[in-house]
Amino acid sequence: MIAPNTLPRVLHEASGRPLTLAQHEEAFATSTRSGSLLDELEASGLTGRGGAAFPTARKAKLIRDQRSHNKFMVVNAMEGEPSSHKDRTLLGANPHLVLDGAEYLASVIGAKNIAVCVSRDNPAAVNHLKRAIHERERRSLRGPKFELHTPPWRYVAGEESALVHWLDDNESLPQYRPLRPHILRIGHGPVLVDNAETCAHVGLIGRYGAEWFRSVGTDANPGSTLVSVSGAVERPTVVEVALGTPLRSILEAAGADANPQAVLLGGYGGTWFDGARVDAPYANATLQPLGATIGAGIIVVLPQNACGVVETQRIAKWMANESARQCGPCAFGLPAIAEDLWHLTQNARDNQAACQRLIERCGVIEGRGACRHPDGVVRLVRTALEVFASDIENHLRGAHCAASRSAQHYAAVPSLEREEELVWE
Amino acid sequence: MGIRRRSGGFVLSINPILCDGFGHCGELAPDLVHMDEWGYPIITTVPVPLSNLAALESARYAVRGCPRQALRIDRVADPS
Ligand code: SF4
Numbered sequence: 001m002i003a004p005n006t007l008p009r010v011l012h013e014a015s016g017r018p019l020t021l022a023q024h025e026e027a028f029a030t031s032t033r034s035g036s037l038l039d040e041l042e043a044s045g046l047t048g049r050g051g052a053a054f055p056t057a058r059k060a061k062l063i064r065d066q067r068s069h070n071k072f073m074v075v076n077a078m079e080g081e082p083s084s085h086k087d088r089t090l091l092g093a094n095p096h097l098v099l100d101g102a103e104y105l106a107s108v109i110g111a112k113n114i115a116v117c118v119s120r121d122n123p124a125a126v127n128h129l130k131r132a133i134h135e136r137e138r139r140s141l142r143g144p145k146f147e148l149h150t151p152p153w154r155y156v157a158g159e160e161s162a163l164v165h166w167l168d169d170n171e172s173l174p175q176y177r178p179l180r181p182h183i184l185r186i187g188h189g190p191v192l193v194d195n196a197e198t199c200a201h202v203g204l205i206g207r208y209g210a211e212w213f214r215s216v217g218t219d220a221n222p223g224s225t226l227v228s229v230s231g232a233v234e235r236p237t238v239v240e241v242a243l244g245t246p247l248r249s250i251l252e253a254a255g256a257d258a259n260p261q262a263v264l265l266g267g268y269g270g271t272w273f274d275g276a277r278v279d280a281p282y283a284n285a286t287l288q289p290l291g292a293t294i295g296a297g298i299i300v301v302l303p304q305n306a307c308g309v310v311e312t313q314r315i316a317k318w319m320a321n322e323s324a325r326q327c328g329p330c331a332f333g334l335p336a337i338a339e340d341l342w343h344l345t346q347n348a349r350d351n352q353a354a355c356q357r358l359i360e361r362c363g364v365i366e367g368r369g370a371c372r373h374p375d376g377v378v379r380l381v382r383t384a385l386e387v388f389a390s391d392i393e394n395h396l397r398g399a400h401c402a403a404s405r406s407a408q409h410y411a412a413v414p415s416l417e418r419e420e421e422l423v424w425e
Numbered sequence: 426m427g428i429r430r431r432s433g434g435f436v437l438s439i440n441p442i443l444c445d446g447f448g449h450c451g452e453l454a455p456d457l458v459h460m461d462e463w464g465y466p467i468i469t470t471v472p473v474p475l476s477n478l479a480a481l482e483s484a485r486y487a488v489r490g491c492p493r494q495a496l497r498i499d500r501v502a503d504p505s
C-alpha cells in the first residue's frame with residue numbers, strides 16, 4: 001500500500017526494470033476501496049493525462065451507456081511527442097499497473113477486448129508489454145483479452161481517432177468528427193481510448209479509492225502527474241509531481257535550469273510560457289488564466305542564451321512535416337507558416353512582410369483541420385510571438401541574437417527523413 | 426403555398442478531409458464561402474437565418490455542386 005500524501009505513486013518502486021506480476025501484486029497488495037469503481041472514479045476527479053484533460057469518469061460513462069456486445073478498451077501509449085518520455089518510463093516501471101487500470105475500465109464499460117497500443121519504434125516498451133501480457137495470460141485466461149498493437153510512429157498516429165482508425169482499418173489517419181463528444185468505433189463496437197498514464201491512475205484508484213487519490217494535488221486538480229522535462233537539463237527526466245506544485249520546484253527536481261528564458265508547456269502543440277512566471281503552480285486551473293495548459297505533461301526548458309524564434313521555427317517545420325496531409329489548410333498552411341518563421345530567423349529583406357503574413361496565416365488556418373494538429377501549431381506560433389516579442393523585434397531590425405547562429409538547440413526534433421516533402425507543387 | 430415562417434438558421438459545414446480544393450463552392454455560394462491562398466474554402470461560421478432564402482439556395486447549390494460531397498447544411502436552432 002502506498003500511504004496517502006506520498007509520491008511517487010504510478011512510479012512506485014521504479015527501478016531500472018519493470019516489476020513482474022508477482023512483485024507488482026506484492027507492492028500494491030491491499031485494497032481499501034469502498035464504493036463502486038465508477039463512483040470512485042467520479043469522486044476522484046481524475047482527468048485524462050494525454051493532453052485534453054477530459055474527465056475520465058465522464059468518458060467511461062459515455063461508452064458504458066452505449067448498447068453493444070462488442071466494446072473495446074484501448075490503451076494509448078503511442079507517445080507521439082518527441083520530447084515526451086512518460087509513457088515509456090511508466091511501462092518500464094509498472095506495466096502491470098497500466099494493465100490493471102485497463103482491466104478496471106474494461107469492466108466498467110463492459111468490454112471484452114483490450115488493445116494496448118505502443119509504437120513499434122519503441123522496442124523496449126513493446127517488450128515490457130509483451131512480457132507483462134504473457135505473464136497475465138499464464139496466470140489465468142479469465143477476464144478481458146489483451147492484444148498488443150504496434151502502429152508505426154508518427155506524431156498524429158497517437159491522436160485518438162487516428163489510433164482507432166489504425167485498429168479498425170490499418171490507417172493512422174485522424175477521422176472527421178463534427179459532433180462532439182464523438183464515439184469512436186472499431187467496426188460497430190464503441191471504443192474507450194485512454195492514455196497509459198490515465199490507466200495507471202485508474203489502477204490505483206481501483207485499489208485505494210477516491211479519497212486516497214485526492215490526498216495529493218489541489219481541489220480543482222487532484223492527484224499527481226508525470227512530467228517529462230527536457231531541454232536545458234542535464235539529461236531528460238520524468239518526474240512525478242503533485243498537481244499544483246510550483247513550476248520552479250519541478251524544474252529544480254528535474255535538475256533543470258531554474259531561471260529559464262521560457263518553457264514550452266504541453267508539447268509541440270502547446271504554449272510558450274514566459275520564464276518570469278515560473279512560480280505559477282503547475283495545474284490546469286491555475287495555468288489556464290495565464291493562457292497555458294499542462295497538456296501531455298511536457299516541459300521543454302529554454303535557457304537564457306537560446307533563441308526562441310529559432311526553436312519555434314524548428315518545431316513548426318517538423319510539425320508541418322508531420323501533418324497527415326488530409327486537409328488542405330493543414331497540408332499547405334503549416335509549411336507556409338514554417339517558411340514564414342524561417343524568413344524571420346534569416347536576415348531576409350522581406351522579413352517585415354513575413355511577420356505580417358505569419359500573423360494572418362495563423363488566423364486563416366485555425367480551426368480548419370479535421371483534428372487539432374494545425375490549431376496546436378498556431379497556438380505555438382502565437383505564444384512565441386508574444387513571449388519572444390523583443391527577440392522578434394531584433395530579428396526584424398536585422399540585429400541577430402548570437403544564439404540564432406549557434407548550432408545548439410534545445411527542443412528535440414527528429415530529423416526529417418524527407419526534407420523535400422515540405423515543398424509542395 | 427402561402428407564407429411560411431422560418432425560424433432558426435443554418436451553417437454550411439465542411440469535411441476538410443474530403444475537400445480537395447476544387448473551388449466550386451466558392452463560385453456557387455460566394456456570400457458564404459471565400460477562398461484562402463491555397464484554394465481551400467473558408468466558410469462563415471456564424472449561422473445564417475433560414476429566412477435568407479437566397480443564401481439558403483446558394484448553399485444548396487454548393488452542397489450539390491461539390492465534386493467531393495464534402496459540404497453539408499447544418500440547421501441551428503436559433504441564430505443568436
Ligand atoms: S488537420 Fe492535419 S493532421 Fe489533422 S487530419 Fe487534417 S491534415 Fe491530418
Ligand code: SF4
Pocket residue numbers: 439443444445446447448449450451464465466490491492493494495496
Ligand atoms: S466544392 Fe467541395 S471539394 Fe471543392 S473546394 Fe468546395 S468543399 Fe472543397
